[in-house]
Amino acid sequence: MIIQLKSDANSQQIEAINQALADRSYKANPVSTQHRNYLVAIGKSEIDIRSIGVLEGIADIHRVSDQYKLVSKKWKLKDTVIDLGDGVNIGSGDFAVMAGPCSIEGEEQVESTVEHLASNGVRIMRGGVYKPRSSPYSFRGLGQEGLKMFHRLCSAKSIKIITEVMQVSQIKEMFDFVDIFQVGARNSQNFNLLDALGEVDKPVLLKRGISGTVDELLFAAEYIFSNGNEKIMLCERGIRSYEKAYRNTLDLNAIPILKERTHLPVIVDPSHGIGLRKYVEPMALAGIMAGADGIIVEVHEQPEKAFSDGQQTLNYKEAEILYRKMKDCFRLRESW
Numbered sequence: 001m002i003i004q005l006k007s008d009a010n011s012q013q014i015e016a017i018n019q020a021l022a023d024r025s026y027k028a029n030p031v032s033t034q035h036r037n038y039l040v041a042i043g044k045s046e047i048d049i050r051s052i053g054v055l056e057g058i059a060d061i062h063r064v065s066d067q068y069k070l071v072s073k074k075w076k077l078k079d080t081v082i083d084l085g086d087g088v089n090i091g092s093g094d095f096a097v098m099a100g101p102c103s104i105e106g107e108e109q110v111e112s113t114v115e116h117l118a119s120n121g122v123r124i125m126r127g128g129v130y131k132p133r134s135s136p137y138s139f140r141g142l143g144q145e146g147l148k149m150f151h152r153l154c155s156a157k158s159i160k161i162i163t164e165v166m167q168v169s170q171i172k173e174m175f176d177f178v179d180i181f182q183v184g185a186r187n188s189q190n191f192n193l194l195d196a197l198g199e200v201d202k203p204v205l206l207k208r209g210i211s212g213t214v215d216e217l218l219f220a221a222e223y224i225f226s227n228g229n230e231k232i233m234l235c236e237r238g239i240r241s242y243e244k245a246y247r248n249t250l251d252l253n254a255i256p257i258l259k260e261r262t263h264l265p266v267i268v269d270p271s272h273g274i275g276l277r278k279y280v281e282p283m284a285l286a287g288i289m290a291g292a293d294g295i296i297v298e299v300h301e302q303p304e305k306a307f308s309d310g311q312q313t314l315n316y317k318e319a320e321i322l323y324r325k326m327k328d329c330f331r332l333r334e335s336w
């Protein structure tokens with residue numbers, strides 16, 4: 001059960017609600033977000049929610065049968081829209097494009113990518129400065145200095161930044177230089193990181209774990225929301241299966257299922273999803289048709305020279321074709 005409290009609900013009223021819930025064997029978890037105050041009540045007994053709903057201090061009350069509550073679609077009338085400022089929104093009925101290299105490599109590379117994105121109307125650039133790598137000997141990113149450079153060059157062209165945060169201690173120093181914090185697949189269930197990102201007022205793109213289920217992804221998002229941050233996007237980036245013909249198995253099934261279960265925007269990542277440049281385009285288009293609200297895709301001027309993930313990265317020409325086709329595809333979907 002989700003109880004939305006009135007903004008002027010006083011402590012006696014809240015106490016009375018808590019008592020009424022306790023009397024019915026429900027545990028009330030107080031949640032305060034950027035937008036409002038809630039009580040998320042967990043309990044097993046069947047109760048008539050009207051008996052709670054009549055109490056003072058309550059703006060709205062909803063029964064949510066899912067085990068995750070705040071991220072469930074069952075209580076929120078409207079889907080979540082992430083507003084990044086300067087007219088850049090995700091989940092608002094426009095298809096969001098986040099594109100850029102796997103890793104931020106240097107000033108020239110960022111300048112060139114910013115130019116490419118700006119001339120194609122792409123408003124959000126991706127690029128890792130802290131890179132989770134399977135081998136400790138691989139390129140692990142330019143770190144905070146790289147992020148500052150990335151931010152300086154992007155803000156000059158009003159391009160927004162999405163980049164991965166790997167640990168709690170990085171959040172504070174990164175905060176002023178990012179527009180979206182990305183939680184990578186390997187950190188999808190790093191509950192300390194999720195808790196900490198719940199406390200910041202900045203959007204989070206949460207990737208599905210390498211072998212994470214849809215429920216686990218939703219529960220991970222619930223960690224962030226229940227700690228106070230409502231600005232969450234979920235990302236399908238492929239899961240590990242027995243199949244070896246491609247890097248990961250992009251689970252397109254997850255997209256309509258997530259759209260049905262949550263009010264949060266759903267983003268598709270075909271680059272990591274299939275891991276093969278040649279097939280990024282069809283999988284991106286399939287992701288749109290499956291219902292995604294946006295895409296995150298790897299693009300580099302010279303993918304063969306990229307410091308990481310070159311094999312799944314589009315060059316500018318390929319990316320331009322994809323941007324065009326995605327527009328058509330999205331228009332077609334919306335016209336149905």
Ligand code: PEP
Pocket residue numbers: 102128132183184185186207237272
């Ligand atoms: C990335 O976006 O470059 C990345 C490392 O993604 P994932 O966490 O999905 O592997």
Ligand code: MN
Pocket residue numbers: 102103272298308309
């Ligand atoms: Mn990558």
